[in-house]
Amino acid sequence: MMRISDLRQCKKLRIKIIGKKLHDIGYRIPLINKALSLGIDNFNTFNIDFEGSQIVIALIETDDEIIEEFKEFY
Numbered sequence: 001m002m003r004i005s006d007l008r009q010c011k012k013l014r015i016k017i018i019g020k021k022l023h024d025i026g027y028r029i030p031l032i033n034k035a036l037s038l039g040i041d042n043f044n045t046f047n048i049d050f051e052g053s054q055i056v057i058a059l060i061e062t063d064d065e066i067i068e069e070f071k072e073f074y
Contacts, residue, residue, distance in 0.1 A: 011067045015058040015074055022054040023047045031058045034073050038066050 017027055028045045035043040035058075042061035047054065060070060 009064050010061055011064050013058075013060040013067050013070065015056075015060075017056040018053050020053060022056050023049075027056045028058075031056075031074075034070060035060065038062070038069060040066060040070070 015031070028047070031045050032043070040060055040062045043059070045056065045058040047056055049055070060067065062070075
């Protein structure tokens, strides 16, 4: 039986990189590779265009200490 004390403490992190020309530069690949190396299960990254800017967004949900390690990488 699982107890509440057995549940992981998770944080969410959203990284947003904004610029005039970001897509096809290769920002997403290092973010994906770092998430995989840390064993992050809940990770998504995507590109969007908004009001003349290109945006790379990464969404992460994992343990507090892994979030902190990912933030050091970024």
